[in-house]
Amino acid sequence: MSQWNRRRVLKGMLNGVGVSVALPFLDVFLDGNGTALASGAPMPVRFGTWGYGLGGTSGIFVPKKTGAGYDLPEEIASWAPVRDDVNLFTNGSAFPDSSPNRNHFTGWVVSRTGVAPEIDSVPTETIDVTVAKQIGRATRFNSLTATATADARDTYSFMNASTPNTPEWSPLQFYNLLFGADFQDPNAEEFTLDPRIIARRSVLSGVMEQSRSMMKVVGAADRERLDQYFTGLRQLETQFEQRLTKPDPIASCLPPGEAPVNPLMDKSADAVRLRHQMMTELMVMAIACDQTRVFNMTYSAAFSSIIKPGYPKPHHTCTHEEPVDERTGYQQNASWFTRRAMESWVDFVEAFKKIPEGDGTLLDNVLILGTTDVGYARTHAIDGMPVFLAGRAGGKGKSGMHIDLKGGSVSQVGYTALRLLGIDKSSWGTLSNESSEVIHEVVA
Amino acid sequence: MSQFEAANTLHNCPLSLRTISAAALLMSLGSVAMAGAPDGGRIGYVLTERHWALYQTEGAREECPQGFNIGPREQYDELFPEDSGVERTEVDTRLMREGRRFHRTTADEDPFPFHDAQGTTAYGLNLDGKVSDEDFLSPEGEDGIDNQLHRAIGCISIYRGPDGTFYHFSNLFMYGNAYNRWMIELSGVDDLANDNEVTVTFYRGLDDLVTDASGKGFVAGGTQRVDMRWGQSFIQEVQGSIVDGVLTTQPTDRTKFPWSFPGIGGGFHLFRDFQLKLTLTPKTAEGILAGYVDVEQYNHRLNRNWTTHHQSYGQLSAASLYRAMKRLADGHPDPDTGANTAISAAVDVIMHQVHIVHPGQQSAD
Amino acid sequence: MRLMYKRAAPHGSSKVFCAGVLGFVALVMLAGCSESDPEPETPGTRALVSLVTAEQYRNSLSYIFGPGVDLQVEFAPVARTEGLLANSAAIAGIGSSQLQGIQGVAASVASQVLDTKHRNYLVPCRPESIDGPDEACATRFLSRVGRLLFRRALTDDEVAMHVKQAGSAAEQLESFYAGLEIALEGMLISPEGLFVVERAEPDPENPGQLRLDAYSLASRLSYFLWNSAPDDELLAAAESGELQASGGLERAVDRMLASPRLAEGMRAFLDDMFAFDEVKTLTKDSTIYPEFTRVTAEDAREQTLRTSIEHLLANDGDYRDLFTTRSTVMSPALAIIYGVPAEPGWTPHTFPDDSPRSGLLTQVSFLSLHAHPGRSSVTLRGQALRERFLCQTVPEPPPGIDFSVVSNPDANYPTQRQRVRAHLETPSCAGCHRITDPIGLSLERFDGAGGFRLTENGAVIDASGGLDGFEFEGAVGLGKALRENPELPRCLVQRVYSYGTGAPPAMEARPALDYFNAEFAARGYRLRELLRTIALSKAFSRVQNDPGEESNPEYQEESRISVASSR
Incomplete structure (x- = not known):
């Protein structure tokens, strides 16, 4: 994390934007018979x-x-x-x-x-x-x-x-x-919200707006390509949304500790x-x-x-x-x-x-x-x-x-x-x- | 000229080429065919593997029946047991021991027993032309082999292959570090298999070695520029002969052979009566370098390049080894004292063919 | 003499006839075409919407932000269409995962540009306070960067929109530069930057005709010659009307042709034409060719590109001589394969007159790329020569064939010539293999790694071969025959025009191609002259369609009707 990022996160947290949530133990994730998530x-x-x-x-x-x-x-x-x-x-x-x-x-x-x-x-x-x-x-x-x-x-x-x-x-x-x-990590003890993501998400809506106006000036086949790009933007939006939400814990999620060579x-x-x-x-x-x-x-x-x-x-x-x-x-x-x-x-x-x-x-x-x-x-x-x-x-x-x-x-x-x-x-x-x-x- | 005409001209031209037989082509492309004589009667080889030649048997049973020598840590523990209750100073213990590495002496007796390598077999050459009691028999059955260094270091585990740290790292530092690049160039070669008169020149090289696709092996055909930074001091010309693919050179009086740790300048061994015995192919030269190694220079180099810490990895006590080498030294007596100053030794080497670019010469030539 | 020359197909590549007997096809004579002939009227090309390539994106960003910004950009590979990857830019799309990657690059670039190290010289002003928005300074930065990224001046509304985004992010994050970073990130993933949308306008000199508007022309020129977005000067010429004023295009094109950036642009073109994207995945069996490493493969590509650029641009050489030249450059890794000495780095190298090496076909890039991991391939080499340099298409083998007829069960046939003889003796194979194998057989003295050899499995290699009626001995003869093949320069012309306009030439471009061919020949087959001829031609800047019109639902309805009624 660059100095800037760290500083920003700290600032965000001081402003009350950062959220920390302690998470429960893994064995309470599942319902009684273990076939569904705790949420049902x-x-x-x-x-x-x-x-x-x-x-x-x-x-x-x-x-x-x-x-x-x-x-x-x-x-x-x-x-x-x-x-x-x-x-x-x-x-x-x-x-x-x-x-x-x-x-x-x-x-x-x-x-x-x-x-x-x-x-x-x-x-x-x-x-x-x-x-x-x-x-x-x-x-x-x-x-x-x-x-x-x-x-x-x-x-x-x-x-x-x-x-x-x-x-x-x-x-x-x-x-x-x-x-x-x-x-x-869905099982991380703390969930920290990155205030930059909120800013990024709002810029994304501007980009989507540009795509919409661009679609108006191209032919049908190219519109399809732009539409696909637009789908990609929506997926980015989903990603940003998710990073603003605390994920549900998942017992079997054990990500590798270090990068492979x-x-x-x-x-x-x-x-x-x-x-x-x-x-x-x-x-x-x-x-x-x-x-x-x-x-x-x-x-x-x-x-x-x-x-x-x-x-x-x-x-x-x-x-x-x-x-x-x-x-x-x-x-x-x-x-x-x-x-x-x-x-x-x-x-x-x-x-x-x-x-x-x-x-x-x-x-x-x-x-x-x-x-x-x-x-x-x-x-x-x-x-x-x-x-x-x-x-x-x-x-x-x-x-x-x-x-x-x-x-x-x-x-x-x-x-x-x-x-x-x-x-x-x-x-x-x-x-x-x-x-x-x-x-x-x-x-x- | 229309394109048709151009085409026809071209069409006719190669027909004459086709009459050239494949055999003629073979002759005309001698540089590739490498049938007998190398291109211009000249071929270079660069060192790609290098170890002190030790004759090793399984479990060292034959050469070290008494076990291996102990190293600095073991010796220190024996000299200064921790539970002795004696209060000691740094100067009297560690620094004293460290000082011994650089102020070598044989004045007092080694307080530790030293295990020479035993047995009658060793690699090497008959350097003095004589067959005496302390000489070895080569594994191929040649007698009169001079290799007293084998006795001195054969039972020090750091020198033993393939896991000894000196054995491994000293070679790694050789191929990984252009400072240690050493090469030979044969000239006047009429036939790489048999030629009773060839000239062999030793050089240092400047460039990295070329590895193969696995990154572990080396390939022939690389290029090395001659390293002129040491003037002529590492460049030397000797005569040799090739018999049935084996090159043997006349002994030199003195030869400096680079052998250094990365980052430590000036490391070399000084060989007297330095000779090569190498099996040649167009791609490789494998065999032995041998000669009498100057004992003082050997130990100077050893201690400048390998710290006590590193020597301890393989139970190499420099002070003990020095005494053993002085004791076993078998060549070049000091004119004043009569004590031998050099010890017979041999080095296993593998070299790969390389194009040698001489000063002032363009590689593209 | 059996000739297999075909008239260069006016569109894309031509399929080589694979019938056993080929009709005599006359060589196309260029007689009658002289320098003074004017460019024939052609309807021009289509205005396209192209996805920039990773390299173009990288080149543009490094022009805007300088070499200090680390750009790890990888885009999805596109398919090769009619000989060029560039022809796919106008049909390629961006998948979701790719956009995620681009977003990552954008974030990394934006954070570098605005970090403490770079912002003092990349941002042309200082904010009033670094803890919040500064409209004036953000406007200066974003309008300047936006213009270069989107290849046109931004409208006031657009600038205001970006400045507003930077402002609210700056407020949120309590940092002027963090706000700017977020806004820049958005610009870097904007469709305006990633897609090059060509726009048409009525051509005032030719009523009823359309031409690219000034910005679109600037972009087409710049991607063509420099493989990058237009620079400040070219944009200024487009903006002021200078580019389309009398003599303006000549001035712009001559400046671009004289720029050192031309070499970068032509490297990209040649890399595409030679299909060197394949080098990325070229590996050899290390037990068979231990000397061929990843470095060898990359150096082989570099050697051919350097040889070509040196010959075509630095020396202004005849394109055809690339296939016979003995001048090249050498690197230590390649020297191992060539069996010659080489000092560290790249050094000039000339193969001696008696060397079996002359021209690009004898370079390791061609020989190793078109071979198997463990051996040479006469078919792959023959096919590659036809497809890469003569713009012909060799069809894939038909399905359902029992290939064992060509795999001679007697493994004791020592040479390829003996092994592939079955190709030529089997009627269903012979048609195609007759047009590939004789080419490849003349290169058989080079093994699968590109190393020279005289024997294979102990047998002397017969390297006699043939190309379209010429018979010769070995690779040197092949190079000479190819040099004289009239399709060779025609193929280059076709590829260059196709590369510059973003699509395979359509049927109606035929007269323009003939004109380019004649000019190319008249000017001694010099690449720079060819680039100039094409860049200045009406066939380059004239377009047939206005995408804006086509997007109009009424227009689409009309065109549908007209297509229907014409059936």
Whole structure:
């Protein structure tokens, strides 16, 4: 804090603006049965996505058994500790309809929007944005997006074609964003009000006024862009509001004590896994601390450039060029990359499971949609695609099922997710990817 | 000329180039191919790793059966036990001990037993051309190896790799600090594998070393400017020969070899009969530097660079070591007293190929 | 001889024909175009609303507040459109998380500007009392900064609004400077600063036509040439009418072209054209290329930019010679890859005549960027040459292909030439690979890190290659062939015009591009001359639309009707 800030705060406090509130002990936060906040509000349900590139090899990826207690073929053998927390949907399709199959793009875009893209841009907002509009407004961030790839371009979340939700890629920067100077610890003993925030909030209304007048002098498409910027201003306003209000204490919110040291920013699989773990840990704690209720994590881009040290080609090139091993019947190195991705998916799910919440874990109150861009990596096919759904959406969902989509659209899973989150839509997606039926096996 | 014409001219031109065979290209691009002779018969190497050469066995069973030597703290505790009830002054205790580091003496006997390294094996070179009783056998079986410093420091844990603090930090300060940059340049080389007459020049360098992508290893191909701040005092030319890829140089009378702690100027060792035995490749030179190390200069350097505090990290008692070195010294007797002034020693080194830029020369040349 | 030259497509990039047999397409002759030809009439470009880039924001702030203010600005990356990131500025939006980031930057900048260290020289007056508002002093500071930030003089109402905000914050916080800081923070996140809104006005010299108004023209020029908001002098020229008065534009453009800031501006352009944003994430497998570090990657980018700026601006060289020049600069990290000595810092370096290196294609930036982490890539290099320097588009491989046909299961094929032969022998691949692989094969004596080699896996590398009908040996031959390729300067012209006007050229810009091409050729392919020709052209300042009009609901209704009726 600069001298000026300190002086200002002190002055503010002398003037009676600063407020200090002693907070109660943690065990009185919850109601008697531990399923709701003391205020009587139920635990919020949160939604997130997880994305990786280049599918897998169905013969060693798709379980033989459907329903509960499914078997774990070698490519997903690492799932054992989380199998019962994850619904695995296999044999899904992304139907291009009259649009061309955009390599590495159509697959995940249909999984996340229900719409096949005509060109190389996302045709409409991704599912996380739809959800954030419903449940994201109340928190400091209406959504958080991160990537393990150290590349700020690797995101699967888009407001619209030209506005990606840029991922956080540096653990240190992510920490500073979440738990740096602007973080209000809900369990802090004292709540200090920063008088500057009040001043900032009133300046913000002036900026909003400028935006409104600017919208009057631009064309329709640009007005949309300004409107989006305006949404950002409103979110800033929400943040300022929150910093003027004492937050409710949250028992499971235990923010990291110190900033992480950034690890190597290279693309080797080990480095990606480590960054993924670091970003995940920060993300999950931000969710536990109710800084956001919507989140996105990229493990690898569709054109995954992860490296296996000593092997000359990155993951994507490998899927194209590696011969199928005659003995095992699959591409050994390509499968090596898929297995690394699956291990990180397990890391991700487990991170939620480690946080106690109410009488269960955070995982009980989230729903995570995991998607990829292709089915069989070697041919980049957009049939035979897997989709994952982890968590139990506050008790509305069932987990631990393997569902054969039988060639149906992957958008069914997205639609089911929306419905489990209580978002009332009669259908989702367009043309062959339009879905209006929930997959009832995963509804509690 | 229309663009068509230009295009046609160009089209014809490279056809002649295509007739050049790949073999011819190999010849014409000798600087890259590095088949036999280095470019211009010249190749430089810069020091990237450096440790006193010690022959170590598992658990030091062979060389230190009696255990390791004790250091300043242990010696102090023995000399001035805390529970003795004696009242002492700073001058008589700490300052007296500290003074011993700088006013070294062998006049009185070391009150502590000193453990020399035992056994018959050590790294090094046969410096005097003789095979005598105190000489060692090299691990490869060569006899007459002179390395009495091995006896002196082999059982002082600070010198032992890979965890001894001197072993680790002395090397770290070498590669991390351009002050310690040392390099050799071979000239007149017709063949890097065999050449019975090459010239080797020693230089100090000015620049940082280049690390690899991991940040831990070093790569060949860097550039070093010759450090002329010490005039010719560190620059020296000797003759050598290369046999089956191994360079051996003629001994020098005296060679100053930089070896300093960061921020402490002037640190060096003075070697007599300094020789190199290095296995050469176009990218690296690995092996041994050997010679008789001047004992006074060794201890002067040691005590100026390493405080008692730091020496204590690895039980190095400078006063005891001095006595041991004087006792074990085996070369260059003082003409007046007849006492040996230098001790045979060897240094393990790894060097990486480097482009050496001489004073007044542009790197772009 | 099979030629693959195509007429430069008038819009954006052209797709290279990937059919197995290419029709003969005539080379476009520029005969008949001479220096004296006047600029043809074209309808101009569209007036745009562009999001400033992080670099532009940073450059503008450092112009306003000086180099002492630390600016850690990162904006969301935008997609590359028709070869340039700059073409996306007019469609890019700001997401909520990005705005949060910008707010953080604004707060940091404002607090630095008004801290005790800076305010004495950044605030042009002293308040009556530092414990509360001072209208006069706040007005002087905020109107000056606002003008530079928003690239126009503020109206009295606007100034009053900002001063009022500073005043009430000063009262609340009992500090004049704290109040000013809060008001400045607001200005720094204002849409007026972040978006560049181009406005149109009737062109008095061409009745019925629209041109950019003076402020919009000033901004377009300044972002084009300096990658920054207009400076005080340019704004003054816009404000006074001097910019659009007779000879005013020439005076402004010549001043900007003579300024050292031109180099910064052109670095930004070249960085964009060469797709050097990719360098940020370029890594190599450290077990295969241990000598290639992050420093190497950044230095490689810097080397190419310095080589280009030195050649194009400092030496006023022929653009085409960039692909054959042996002059460059060297850094110690790069020297390791090049196998040459280099002293600390950047030093001039000339590759000898017998060196395999000449021109940008043989620099580590091009060679390493367009390769795999652990090996070279003939396809990526060929594709990059076509897309970056010839403005052509090489399509992605079609989906659903079984790629194993190109991955020869016999790993004993030692060289790339043998491995990629399958591309050319498989009909579904050959179409495209025939236009990329022969280019890349001539660069095969450079490994994935850009280092020179004569052999791969013990086999001697055959570096014969081809480009659009020319056959040659090795990279030097490729550079010469590219230098003579008529698409090379045309592509630069297209990129420069597109960069300057913020969008890929539309079909109707074709005559203007032909004119620029002819002028560029007539003036010896000098970049500064090209910039001048474009900046002074009607095609640069004329616009087709008035965004203000378009925002009028009636207008929109009308245009909808006219579109509907024209169907």
